[in-house]
Each structure stands twice: as C-alpha cells, then as structure tokens.
Amino acid sequence: MRAHTEYLVFNTxxxxxxxxxxxxxxxxxxxxxxxxxxxxxxxMHITAAIWVNDEESGLKQDVMEWLERLAPAGDxxxxxxxxxxxxxxxxxxxxxxxxxxxxxxxxLDLGPWEQVFYAEFDGQRKKRVVxxxxxx
Amino acid sequence: MRAHTEYLVFNTxxxxxxxxxxxxxxxxxxxxxxxxxxxxxxxMHITAAIWVNDEESGLKQDVMEWLERLAPAGDxxxxxxxxxxxxxxxxxxxxxxxxxxxxxxxxLDLGPWEQVFYAEFDGQRKKRVVxxxxxx
Amino acid sequence: MRAHTEYLVFNTxxxxxxxxxxxxxxxxxxxxxxxxxxxxxxxMHITAAIWVNDEESGLKQDVMEWLERLAPAGDxxxxxxxxxxxxxxxxxxxxxxxxxxxxxxxxLDLGPWEQVFYAEFDGQRKKRVVxxxxxx
Numbered sequence: 001m002r003a004h005t006e007y008l009v010f011n012t013x014x015x016x017x018x019x020x021x022x023x024x025x026x027x028x029x030x031x032x033x034x035x036x037x038x039x040x041x042x043x044m045h046i047t048a049a050i051w052v053n054d055e056e057s058g059l060k061q062d063v064m065e066w067l068e069r070l071a072p073a074g075d076x077x078x079x080x081x082x083x084x085x086x087x088x089x090x091x092x093x094x095x096x097x098x099x100x101x102x103x104x105x106x107x108l109d110l111g112p113w114e115q116v117f118y119a120e121f122d123g124q125r126k127k128r129v130v131x132x133x134x135x136x
Numbered sequence: 137m138r139a140h141t142e143y144l145v146f147n148t149x150x151x152x153x154x155x156x157x158x159x160x161x162x163x164x165x166x167x168x169x170x171x172x173x174x175x176x177x178x179x180m181h182i183t184a185a186i187w188v189n190d191e192e193s194g195l196k197q198d199v200m201e202w203l204e205r206l207a208p209a210g211d212x213x214x215x216x217x218x219x220x221x222x223x224x225x226x227x228x229x230x231x232x233x234x235x236x237x238x239x240x241x242x243x244l245d246l247g248p249w250e251q252v253f254y255a256e257f258d259g260q261r262k263k264r265v266v267x268x269x270x271x272x
Numbered sequence: 273m274r275a276h277t278e279y280l281v282f283n284t285x286x287x288x289x290x291x292x293x294x295x296x297x298x299x300x301x302x303x304x305x306x307x308x309x310x311x312x313x314x315x316m317h318i319t320a321a322i323w324v325n326d327e328e329s330g331l332k333q334d335v336m337e338w339l340e341r342l343a344p345a346g347d348x349x350x351x352x353x354x355x356x357x358x359x360x361x362x363x364x365x366x367x368x369x370x371x372x373x374x375x376x377x378x379x380l381d382l383g384p385w386e387q388v389f390y391a392e393f394d395g396q397r398k399k400r401v402v403x404x405x406x407x408x
Contacts, residue, residue, distance in 0.1 A: 001137045001273045001408050003308035005376055036139035037270060038176060040310060040372055044383025046325045052233060053182045053225055058213030062222050063229065066207065071338065077330030086334050089325055093335065096232050096368050097324060100176055102268045104141055109266055111180025130381055132374045134309060134407065135270065136137050137273045172275035173406060174312060188369060189318045189361055194349030198358050199365065202343065232368050236312055238404045240277055245402055247316025271406065272273050 004032035004133045010048075012123035018051070018060050019118040021129075025101065026108055028131050035106050037135015042098035044130055047088035047122035049095035055115045067091045067121075088121035095119050103135055139270045140168035146184075148259035154187070154196050155254040157265075161237065162244055164267050171242050173271015178234035180266055183224035183258035185231035191251045203227045203257075224257035231255050239271055275406045276304035282320075284395035290323070290332050291390040293401075297373065298380055300403050307378050309407015314370035316402055319360035319394035321367035327387045339363045339393075360393035367391050375407055 006028050010019060021041075029039055041050050053059070068087075071094060076086030099116065102109040110116075118129060142164050146155060157177075165175055177186050189195070204223075207230060212222030235252065238245040246252075254265060278300050282291060293313075301311055313322050325331070340359075343366060348358030371388065374381040382388075390401060 003408060005308070005374070005381075036141070036268075038174070038268070038310070040374055042372070042374065044386060046383070046385050051229070053229070054214075056214060056217060058216050059222060059225055062212045062214050063226065066226055070206065070342065076334045078326075078328060078334050080330050081328060086331060089331055090335065090338055093323070093325070093367060095229060098372060100178070100234060100236060100372060102141070102176055102178065102266050104266075104268070109141075109268075111182070111264065113182050114180060128383065130374050130376075132308075132310070132376070132381075136139060172277070172404075174310070174404070187365070189365070190350075192350060192353060194352050195358060195361055198348045198350050199362065202362055206342065231365060236314070236370065236372060238277070238312055238314065238402050240402075240404070245277075245404075247318070247400065249318050250316060272275060 001136055002034055006131045008129040009126055010118055011126045012120045015123050017120045020115055021118050022116045025116055029103055029108055029133055032133035034103055034133050034135040037103045039101040039103055039133045042130050045127040047085055047092055048127055049092045049097050049119040050099050051095050051117045051119045052099055052114050054113050085122040091121045137272055138170055141268045144265040145262055146254055147262045148256045151259050153256045156251055157254050158252045161252055165239055165244055165269055168269035170239055170269050170271040173239045175237040175239055175269045178266050181263040183221055183228055184263055185228045185233050185255040186235050187231050187253045187255045188235055188250050190249055221258040227257045273408055274306055277404045280401040281398055282390055283398045284392045287395050289392045292387055293390050294388045297388055301375055301380055301405055304405035306375055306405050306407040309375045311373040311375055311405045314402050317399040319357055319364055320399055321364045321369050321391040322371050323367050323389045323391045324371055324386050326385055357394040363393045
C-alpha cells in the first residue's frame, strides 16, 4: 500500500469562482503510482467546496445564481465578529467540501461528463486543498 | 490490501426515482472478501446522486417534493445548449453524489435505519454507478 | 495496512445541537497508530450529520436558522407513520452525513479553521457515529 499527498494553492481573482482542477488531479494520480485506490480532494478552508459536475458555462452560472438564492449574502450573526462571509460558509455546506475519486488501472475513474471543480466563495487570498491518494 | 470494483447500471422507468441498492452493495462487499475497509459508491453521471436514508415511502415522496422546491425544474442558462435538465444537476448537488460505507468484519457497517439509494433525477436512459471496495 | 474502528455515542440535551468532536477524533487517530491514511466519520442515524466548519457561536446559530428556512419543521407525508421528524432527515441531507478526514504524519490534516461537528437534528436519545481509520 502506498499513500501520496499534495496540496493545491488557489488565489482566485474573483471573490467567487469555479476552477476546473480535473487535469491537475489526473497528474497527481499519475505521480502517485497507484493502480487501485481512492483520491481524496478536500478544501482546507471553510468557505470553499469541491464540486463534481459539468464543464458548461451556462450551468456554472446557474449553480452560482442558485446558491445565491439558497444562501444569500446578507446580514448574519457571524458578522458580529467583523467577518462578512457567512453566506460563503453556507454555500460551501450545500456544495460539500470534499470528494473521493476512485482510481482504477492507474487513472481517475470518472464518468463521461464528470469534471472536478474547486468552488471558491470568498477568494482573493491564498487557500489550500489537500489531495491524498491511497491504494495499491 | 485488496481492491474490488464493480459498476451498477440503471435505466429507470420514471425520470425521477429512488432505487434502494443496499442489498446489491452488500453482495458486492461479500464478493470483495474484505474484512475491514471502505466501500465507495459514486454516481458517474452528473444528474444522479447517492442518498443514505430511510426506506419509508412517505419520506421518499417528501424528499423528492422538497428537492423540487429547492431546485425547481424551469428555465436555466444551461438550457441554451439544448439541454432541459439543469434542475437535475442542482438536485444532485443538494443530495451529494457519493458515499463511503464502512466495512467491518466483512459486512457493511450501517446504522439500524440506514439504507442506500440511487437517486435518479434525469433517467430513462442507461447510467452507471461505480462501487469500489478497498481494505484488508 | 491497518484499520481501527470506534463508535461515538451521543445523547444530546437539546433536540438540535452542534457538538464539536475534533479532539475526540484526534484521540482516535492517535490510538489508531496510522501515519498516512483516511479517517471516515459517519453518522449512523438518519437524522444527524457531520459538518466541518467554524467554531464560532454566531455562525453556528446562523447555520441552524438557515437550515430551518431550507428544511422547516412542519407537515410531511412521513408523519403519517407517527413520526414527527421529517425535517431532521432533510436537514441531515443538506449537511451530509459523513466526512473523510486525511491523516498525515500520524495526525488529522485539517486546515487552520476546520473543526468537525456532530450535528444533531432529533436528539435527546442515544445515537451513534462510526469512526474508521485506515492506512499505513
């Protein structure tokens, strides 16, 4: 059994952004030299998420607008601490902050349309994602 | 360490459907001959989800009606591509598309009411779920 | 490869409660004597969740109030069985019922603000969480 860990760093230009990381993950899996296993991808900051869905610009706008309806920016108790990003914590919660990607025959075992996104809801500063591959 | 991978195929009669797959997963775990480990169950199509909850018909209707309120069918930017299923992408996002089931003493280690469902939001065509069991 | 499994038991005083379990999980990981691996934390009852977010009292109230808006207590088909907790099933669904924590160099590999919570939505009775650590 073997384990391989890398950290991705993001510093998005926009406050909210979807960044397609599928190719970077494929490279990490190749570097891990694991034939069969799991690849954990987990946002280490609590205002970001990992989302597996479609690389289609309309849908990417749809999901961001929909999240704004479900968890709007606005006035929250959390802002009494001086923060202004409670909505980002809630948006991350809907999207979930991590995924496990299966690795089969040395490659990410994704469906035909599955693409992996880093979903930033409070960016413009350095934030990390842990990627840990484990298997045989 | 051992890894065992199978793919389930679904072609639901209804466009939206909850299919209880707990027994099929138990059979896969038995075939995997793993005593202690993890069983990943992940929808490979981006308009389906995996849901762990109750085998109770009222609740199953409740969750589908609630998802329709949170992520209604309707007009989305995604539909400019010719698609009509943006709501299915969003419903999958709320439900999350995968779970990891613990395997203990060779069996799925589920709570008393935990049942595992394939949640289809745009069916009536062939779609796959990957099941990968890894452990000792 | 090694696997280590423990069960946490909760019996919350309030019906709805967020319980910070980060230190208990760190102790389990230490007991597991695993250097590199994954720690699965999964609620075994279908009206509870596991949430990774901020130990900040305002935000903790915000998330509970927000869940009440998204999945309000009220009248559901599920209640025809005599139950009164359908909203708890839906709240758990938004929050997701499990997380995988990476273990690196023998410790939980969490971001600076990541804290792990047991999220109870129908408590005041004994409920379990399975914690399974697997790695090398």
